[in-house]
Amino acid sequence: MKIQHASAVRTARLLGLALTPLMLAVVHPEAHAMSSATNPSLQSDTANFDTPTDVVNAFHAALKRDDATAALNLMAEDVVIFESGGVERNRAEYETHHLKSDAAFSAATTRTPVSQTIASYGNLSSVMSVEFVKGTFRDRPINSRSVETMVLRKTEGRWRIIHIHWSSSAIQSK
Template sequence: MSRTSLALVLSLAVLSATPVFAQDHAHGHAQAAGSVAAEAADAAAAVDAFHVALKAGDTAVALALMAPDVMIFEEGGAERSRDEYASHHLGSDAAFAAASEATVTRRSGWADGDIAWITTEGRTTGQFNGRAVDRLTTETMVLKRHADGWRIHHIHWSSRAPG
């Protein structure tokens, strides 16, 4: 992906009036409670751009926002690189994101130098593979600032049934 394409996606995420992020790979359109520190705003924009790309099925952009050595934890499992994620769950995550909607209920973010972490809580609903989806979700992303922008180095996704 070109630097121009990545810059455009990041710009669109920053200009978006509502956050587009949550867990379970489907990302919604509701304003979230919580706060993101000013120094973490660009990292939060990278998280938003990742989710925008995933929901749009633009897996090249989603992957470009991840460090090659990204570590993804979900439901007790781990994918230990961008290549491993691309070959295992990326396609199904993009399909899930496209088929469902998420409401973000809380988002917070902090940065310390070139390291930032963004946390999100929400609810994902919809239909996927002929089944109803209704999950309370959490997401933690740890990012590092590189010469060409923030990259995701760690993701932890978790969800549960409401109630």
């Protein structure tokens, strides 16, 4: 097991990607496996997205239109979300903590893509995005550069988000 882990970490470094959660999932593929028999939300969600980018775009669209059910159905139950120095350790925790404010933020702002990089390894993929975000949220002007990494796993023919890392910095007006 140590040899596999070292190989996975070495592969991540060689690719120049910060994908430790992705590589650990390669070493332990059952870590994020999901079954529609144990997760009723998978049975009721009929949308099927062909690519990880489709899932990322659908997730953002769901947040923008305040469709919590659609957004949550695109995430694995054990998704891990890093945002502003905090961590939410699963989908239920995200739903009860930041989902509503993330949806409100998305509705109040406009995202302008700068770049997007996709890296795949079998049933695992990462979508790394850079964008500018503008708008007004809670009476506060937003003008920031945002970076996002989403790691996805394909299980039972469906891509699910297993990790999100969001970071942003304000753009100073000149």
